[in-house]
Structure formats: structure tokens, C-alpha cells
Amino acid sequence: xxxxxxxxxxxxxxxxxxxxxxxxxxxxxxxxxxxxxxxxxxxxxxxxxxxxxxxxxxxxxxxxxxxxxxxxxxxxxxxxxxxxxxxxxxxxxxxxxxxxxxxxxxxxxxxxxxxxxxxxxxxxxxxxxxxxxxxxxxxxxxxxxxxxxxxxxxxxxxxxxxxxxxxxxxxxxxxxxxxxxxxxxxxxxxxxxxxxxxxxxxxxxxxxxxxxxxxxxxxxxxxxxxxxxxxxxxxxxxxxxxxxxxxxxxxxxxxxxxxxxxxxxxxxxxxxxxxxxxxxxxxxxxxxxxxxxxxxxxxxxxxxxxxxxxxxxxxxxxxxxxxxxxxxxxxxxxxxxxxxxxxxxxxxxxxxxxxxxxxxxxxxxxxxxxxxxxxxxxxxxxx
Numbered sequence: 001x002x003x004x005x006x007x008x009x010x011x012x013x014x015x016x017x018x019x020x021x022x023x024x025x026x027x028x029x030x031x032x033x034x035x036x037x038x039x040x041x042x043x044x045x046x047x048x049x050x051x052x053x054x055x056x057x058x059x060x061x062x063x064x065x066x067x068x069x070x071x072x073x074x075x076x077x078x079x080x081x082x083x084x085x086x087x088x089x090x091x092x093x094x095x096x097x098x099x100x101x102x103x104x105x106x107x108x109x110x111x112x113x114x115x116x117x118x119x120x121x122x123x124x125x126x127x128x129x130x131x132x133x134x135x136x137x138x139x140x141x142x143x144x145x146x147x148x149x150x151x152x153x154x155x156x157x158x159x160x161x162x163x164x165x166x167x168x169x170x171x172x173x174x175x176x177x178x179x180x181x182x183x184x185x186x187x188x189x190x191x192x193x194x195x196x197x198x199x200x201x202x203x204x205x206x207x208x209x210x211x212x213x214x215x216x217x218x219x220x221x222x223x224x225x226x227x228x229x230x231x232x233x234x235x236x237x238x239x240x241x242x243x244x245x246x247x248x249x250x251x252x253x254x255x256x257x258x259x260x261x262x263x264x265x266x267x268x269x270x271x272x273x274x275x276x277x278x279x280x281x282x283x284x285x286x287x288x289x290x291x292x293x294x295x296x297x298x299x300x301x302x303x304x305x306x307x308x309x310x311x312x313x314x315x316x317x318x319x320x321x322x323x324x325x326x327x328x329x330x331x332x333x334x335x336x337x338x339x340x341x342x343x344x345x346x347x348x349x350x351x352x353x354x355x356x357x358x359x360x361x362x363x364x365x366x367x368x369x370x371x372x373x374x375x376x377x378x379x380x381x382x383x
Contacts, residue, residue, distance in 0.1 A: 001373060002036045002086060006079065006101070007094040008071050009062060010041035012049045017207050018290035019094055019117040022158075022183050027055045029184070029366035038086065040079055042071055042097070058082060060097075071097045072144060076104065083108050090373045093152070096144040102151025111376040113369075114152035116162055119211055119285040119308055121169030122146050146170070153376045156181050156369070158288035159309035165287065181369060183288070184362025189297035190353070192270045200231040200339055203276035203300070205269050206283075206291040208239030213282035213305055215248060216328045220282075222252045223332035228339055233258045233280075234272055273298040278338050278345065283307035284325045293360060296320065296352040301345035303334045313359075319352035321345070 009017075011024040023039060031037045037055035042062035051057060060078045063070035075097040083091065083104050091105045092113045105112035122142050146169060149155055155178045157163040166178050202221070206212055214235070224231050235245075235258060242260070249258050264272075273279065279295035279302045286292070286308040293313055295302055302320035304310050305327075314320040321338065323330040338345045 001089040001370075002038075003030060003090045003092060003373070004038045004040060004079070004083065004086070004088045005092045005094070006040040006075060006097055008042055008097050010043060010049065012051060013041075013043060013047070013062070018288070021186075022115075022117070022290070023094055024053070025184060025186060025362045026366060026369065028053065029362040030369070031055045032363075033366055033370065035370075038082070038088070040075060040082070042074065072099045076100050080104050083110065089377065092369075093148055096141050096148060098148040098151075099144040100151075101148065111154075111373060112152050113154050113156060113372060113376065114149050115156040115158070116145075116149065116166055117158070117287055118142070118145050118162075119165070119287045121149070121165050123169050153177070154179065154372055156372065158183055159312050161309035161312060162287040179372065181365055181372070182360055183290070184365045185293060185297050185356060185360045186266065186362070188266060188270065189294050190357060192274050192298035192300075194274050194299055196275060197277050198232075198275050199277060200228050201276045202231065202233040202278050202280050202335070203236070203272055203295075204233070204280050204291075205236035205264075205272075205295075206281070208235070208237045208242045208245060210241055211283060211285050211307070212239075213284045213307065213325065214241070214245050216305075216326060216331055217280055217282045218245065218248055218252055218254060218258070219328040220332035220335060221254060221257060223328065224335050224339070225254070225257060227336055231257065231335075231339070234261060234276070235259065236261045236264050236269055236272070238263050269294075270298060273300045276300060277342065278303055278335065280331075280335070281305070281310070282323075282325070282331055283310065286310050289313065293356055296349070296356045297360075299349050299353045301338060301342070301349040302352065303331065303338060305331070313356075314352070315355075317348070319348055319355050321348070 005023050007023045011020045027037045027039050031054040040058045042060045044062050060074040088110045090111045093101050094115050157180050163178050279300040281292045281304040284307045289310045305325040306322050307325045316322040321334050323334050
């Protein structure tokens with residue numbers, strides 16, 4: 001099959017996140033199975049990436065506006081002629097950039113699949129959303145995302161939580177067209193060796209956004225520091241809340257305890273995981289929680305909030321420790337207990353690594369996705 005994957009930004013951009021990396025790894029896995037894969041990413045005009053990948057890369061212009069994702073325009077401008085030329089069998093969208101892709105796919109009689117990475121999906125379309133103009137303008141990108149899903153022949157979710165969000169947002173009529181396919185984990189995460197762990201060294205990585213629960217983590221760290229004078233926290237990532245959280249760090253007097261590193265590549269994060277004593281992920285909501293699963297794959301002990309899909313992958317007291325969302329007291333208590341007696345956490349971490357190794361594979365994810373593609377094409381007479 002000839003497949004085109006699209007997603008905002010790219011795996012090599014400063015704006016990358018779990019979604020971009022997931023698309024890259026899926027593209028690699030599909031290519032390894034003999035399919036011709038194209039990926040459409042976005043970048044700024046002055047960005048230059050020299051990449052060697054087993055699939056074909058195309059570029060749209062990246063627009064960075066908080067109010068509305070203008071990438072829907074630049075992606076359509078590139079994708080429409082590309083699809084007409086290449087005659088893709090499948091176009092697979094992953095974010096708001098896919099709004100309008102349904103029409104492009106229909107013109108070339110391609111299947112259109114969408115994978116949801118979103119923790120928030122409106123329950124109404126744009127027209128009804130405009131009845132509340134201020135709220136609509138603040139969340140217009142989620143409405144674009146919803147429209148991209150509505151146009152799809154089939155929707156893929158990474159977790160049962162995400163599937164339920166989609167059905168709640170789009171309505172029960174879509175239930176038969178929403179399928180859970182867990183992603184894979186890149187093999188290098190399993191190769192991390194934690195032989196020189198630094199005591200009281202905490203680690204977080206992910207987007208620096210409101211849903212990640214970082215204010216709770218900083219407040220909890222302030223509590224933990226009263227008991228463990230040497231506790232340190234490394235925060236890896238970028239996002240819209242970065243300056244706000246740096247200000248909170250300063251207000252709490254944590255400047256000498258917290259390091260904001262910005263984005264790091266996988267190897268750099270894995271090096272930090274090898275030296276850290278606990279991975280902390282206090283997300284208020286996660287449609288999957290890729291960073292959490294990556295951390296589990298390294299054998300790093302995990303403390304996480306019960307946000308969204310996280311409890312699907314962590315069994316509390318068996319493969320990690322779960323605390324309530326938005327609860328700094330509970331988070332601080334869990335960190336204190338783990339630092340006081342690290343042995344139970346290390347035992348859970350070993351169990352977590354084994355569980356993740358058995359559950360998440362890009363090879364299996366690609367096989368499942370190929371079945372989705374084939375089934376859609378068989379069920380649609382016009383394709």
C-alpha cells in the first residue's frame with residue numbers, strides 16, 4: 001500500500017512531542033513491512049533538517065499561533081497536489097492539521113484514518129460551538145480536531161480512556177468506527193542501565209502544559225525538600241507554560257533544586273533516567289501517557305497521578321505508585337515514602353519494565369494498523 005501520514009511539527013523540531021515520535025516510529029514500522037510510506041510534517045522556513053529515514057518526508061510551513069492552528073491551510077496546500085500525484089491508498093491524520101483531509105482523500109478515493117492524541121474533544125461541532133463565541137475562540141483548535149475526526153472513515157485511539165473520550169465527543173454512533181491500538185516503544189528505552197543512581201534525584205519529561213500537573217509537582221517538591229535537603233528535580237520539555245512555571249519555581253524558592261533543560265533527545269533523556277531515583281508524572285489528564293511508559297521501559301521507579309489513561313498502564317503498588325490528580329500533599333507523601341525506602345519502588349520498576357516489554361511493540365502496532373487500512377478499503381466500494 002501507499003500510505004501518507006500527517007502531523008503538526010516533526011520528530012526533529014523543538015515543538016515535538018509524543019505524537020510526532022509516534023508517527024515517525026509507525027512510518028518506520030510500516031516501511032519495514034514493505035509499504036511505501038510518506039510523512040507530511042511542518043517546519044519554519046528557516047529550519048533545516050538533514051534526516052535519514054526509511055520513508056519519504058514532505059514539508060508544510062509551520063504556523064505558531066495560540067488562537068488558531070493555521071497549519072490546516074499549509075498542510076492542505078501541500079497535501080492536495082501531493083495526493084493527486086501519488087494516489088495514496090490511505091491518508092492517516094494525527095492532529096488538527098488533518099481538518100479537511102477527508103475531502104482530499106475522497107477526491108483520490110483513498111481511505112482516511114485518524115489517530116487521536118487529544119485529551120479534550122468538544123461534544124458539539126463548530127456551528128453550535130460558536131453560540132458561545134469567547135469559549136469557542138479560546139478552544140477553536142479542539143473544534144478543528146473534532147472536525148478532522150468527523151471526516152475520518154476510522155478512528156484509532158491509543159487507550160480505552162481515549163476511545164471513551166472520542167465517543168463522548170462525537171456521539172455513540174461513531175463507536176463501531178473507533179478502535180484501540182496501543183503504540184510501540186522504541187527499543188533504546190529498554191536498553192537503559194541504571195547502575196549509578198543519584199539519591200533523591202527526580203525526573204519529569206513531557207510538554208510543559210497545564211494538563212501535565214507541574215504546579216502540583218513544584219509545590220510537592222517544596223514539601224519534600226523540608227525532609228530531604230538534597231532532593232533535586234530535572235524538568236525536560238518545552239511548552240506554553242514554561243515561563244509561568246519558572247516564575248512559580250522562583251516564588252517557591254526552588255531555584256537551586258529545579259533544572260529546566262528544554263527539549264532533549266531520547267538518548268539524553270535516557271541518560272538522565274539512568275541516574276535518577278524516581279520518575280514523576282503528575283498529569284491531570286493523559287490520552288495515553290507516552291513519557292510514563294517510556295520511563296517504565298527504562299526500569300525507572302514511577303510515581304504518577306491517576307490522570308486519564310495512566311491507570312491503564314500502571315497497576316498501583318505493582319508496577320508503580322498512583323496518586324490522585326491535583327493533589328500536592330499526596331504526591332509529596334508518595335515521594336517521601338519512596339525516598340525513605342527505595343527497595344519497594346525498585347521492585348515495582350522491574351515488574352513495570354517486563355509488563356511494558358510485553359505490551360507495547362511498533363511491529364504489532366503496524367500489523368494492527370495495516371488491518372485497519374485493509375478493512376476500510378474492502379468495506380468501501382468506491383475505493
